Amino acid sequence: MLDCADDPVLSEATMTPVELRTRLDEYEQDRPDHDMHSELTRWTRKWRATFGTAAGRVIWFQDTPESARTRLLLKTFRNQDKRHHDEVMQLSDCAVADTFSTFVEQLQEDGFAFLYQRLKTGLSDGPILVRVEDRGIVGAVGPMGTLLDVTGTRMQPPQYFAVHPHYRRRGHGRALWRAAMAWGAENGAEYKVLQAASGSAAESLYPSEILSTLGFVCGRGLVAV
Incomplete structure (x- = not known):
């Protein structure tokens, strides 16, 4: 810096x-x-x-979405977030945990690939929540955790969050999101700041889950002169 x-x-x-x-x-x-x-x-x-x-x-x-790459959002935790979700489980408790590697490989996202490599070496940054269909993991969010911000307020940092493309629009993303919010609320988080790519499935999901838009992120690469 x-x-x-x-x-x-x-x-x-x-x-x-x-x-x-x-x-x-x-x-x-x-x-x-x-x-x-x-x-x-x-x-x-x-x-x-x-x-x-x-x-x-x-x-x-x-403040406006024109030409923006990313929407910046705020989640404020409420008591209503503390609800149990039977359809979502931790990877460590999943009967088909061995399919996580296939999920990561087919997803082809750097974040989950990095997370999986850490898991293979025995490192854990926190629980990973998963969703199962057709005897395999089709969605995941994690690692779960909280930390204190500069004011001493407990917040939930962003996690890797994805659903396999072939299993989208079946409620997996919403179920994983709500389970992750339940985990955050139960572990004392007061808020969460996150971002969603413009036009992505996440951008349409988050506003329906009572998140506030803080603004929009724009970027421009510079050609050497």
């Missing part, structure tokens, strides 16, 4: 050998959006050249 104190427009900059990303969290009311984007782009190009990263990306948050 780079120090952005010398320019009040920038909120944060992160860098890897491959890409430099600069982020703007809040718009200043006395500065037009295009001015801020220009300034953000200028600093990204400057730092990309200075530190020799292969690419640059500008990320900003806005």
